Amino acid sequence: METTGTRRSLAWLLGIWGLTRLLLLLFVFKVYVFPGPDVTSDVSVIYQGWYEVLRTGTFPLDDVTWQYPPAAALAILSPALVFWLDYPSAFFVLAFSADLVVVLLLLYAGLRPGRTLRGAWVWVVGVPLLGPTVYARYDVMVTAVAMAALLAGARHPRVMGALTAFGAMLKVWPVLLLVAARRRSAWASAALTAGGLAALFALAMPGAFAFLTFQRDRGTEVESLGALVFHVARHFGWDGQVLLNYGSVEFLGPYVDVVSTAAVALSGLAFGWLLLWRLRARRFLSHTLADAAFVAVLMFTTTSRVISPQYLVWLVGLAAVCLCFRGSRMGLPAGLVLAASFVTVLEFPLWFSHVVASDGLGVTLLFLRNGLLVLATLLAARELWHSTVTRTSPLPVPAQATRAKETSLPS
Incomplete structure (x- = not known):
């Protein structure tokens, strides 16, 4: 009976995955046009432009929109592997791959003893909620590496460390996966891999770390938590501007630097909480590694100066890994992330013009999406603390055992 139920669940899961992914491919290949701004322009214009520079053996040193670690070059150059297709088509095929x-990894993990297919369902349902943006950014590739690292973590810490370092050299955030890593071999493997890749890129291609300076002068992106201050302030005479700046639509003007600094301070507080948790944590269960990574990435995404739609791909992926474990209690935060993903596709690309205009619809969508992320962060952090730090009450001693102990004592 259980085998029959599992087969039926697998059939539904793979069927829904196939149908939703076909729909995403139809959108990115423009068989059907998704409403709102063209999300594929990042691939056909920005990524392809970087590709032309990178293939000459150097990083795009004069392009301030290049804000990624050096291994990101591999993702941008990867469509060359599908040489029989034009650049955008090859990129979409690789994103689909x-x-x-990821689905195959989650199925393999979910069918093992002590695991569950809940994680696979989170991924299958969560990705299409974000719309075609998922296949038009390289974040799905980074997320795949990060998820593989977490799934390898319990049994193969060296593999986890190497994959985490590679992911961090693609887009920085996977370094947070190490927050709950206890084995020195994971940290050593990560350090050696990161050091080796950094040295290789620094020697082979000029400008490998120019991205560090390009991040410094960014404003507050219009979809971020801090941006809500200016969306509201515009209705009371704030005279700043909304401009395309450093590759994203940002607020520029009075007090933007104050809000940006506050966002950095919030990220600092998040780091302090994670450090305190790591020092206080006493119980590390099979799912703690994934739960802690989910909490860490939630914290830094929510407090960031930028919350681009593709960032939700990271959260959906990490939530899926958490729910592969039967013992994980991250179900509610994961559900909130799925809800936030659906609201995200409404605010971008569907009604992004309303967000840029700071009108009632745009502000409402942002309050809802960012509110869901804040609530998910607080609940996930609370659950992580409760499951690893909070002392549990000792089990009550049966009355018979107490009486037996008392009669055995000398009078």
Whole structure:
């Protein structure tokens, strides 16, 4: 009976995955046009422009929109592997392939003893909620590497460390996966891999770390938590501007630097909480590694100066890994992330013009999406603390055992 139920669940899961991914491919290949701004322009214009520079053996040193670690060059150059297709088509095929790899990883993990297919369902349902943006950014590739690292973590810490370092050299945030890593071999493997890749890129390609300076002068992106201050302030005479700046639509003007500094301070407080948790944590269960990574990435995404739609791909992926474990209690935060993903596709690209205009619809969508992320962060952090730090009450001693102990004592 259980085998029959599992087969039926697998059939539904793979069927829904196939149908939703076909729909995403139809959108990115423009068989059907998704409403709102063209999300594929990042691939056909920005990524392809970087590709032309990178293939000459140097990083795009004069382009301030290049804000990624050096291994990101591999993702941008990867469409060359599918040489029979034009650049955008090859990129979409590779993004789809990364999605397929993730599903296979989650199925393999979910069918093992002590695991569950809940994680696979989170990924299958969560990705299409974000719309075609998922296949038009390289974040799905980074997320695939990060998820593989977490799934390898319990049994293969060296593999986890190497994959985490590689992911961090693609887009920084996977370094947070190490927050709950206890084995020195994971940290050593990560350090050696990161050091080796950094040295290789620094020697082979000029400008490998120019991205560090390009991040410094960014404003507050219009979808971020801090941006809500200016969306509201515009209705009371704030005279700043909304401009395309450093590759994203940002607020520029009075007090933007104050809000940006506050966002950095919030990220600092999040780091302090994670450090305190790591020092206080006493119980590390099979799912703690994934739960802690989910909490860490939630914290830094929510407090960031930028919350681009593709960031939700990271959260959906990490939530899926958490729910592969039967013992994980991250179900509610994961559900909130799925809800936030649906609201995200409404605010971008569907009604992004309303967000840029700071009108009632745009502000409402942002309050809802960012509110869901804040609530998910607080609940996930509370659950992580409760499951690893809070002392549990000792089990009550049966009355018979107490009486037996008392009669055995000398009078």
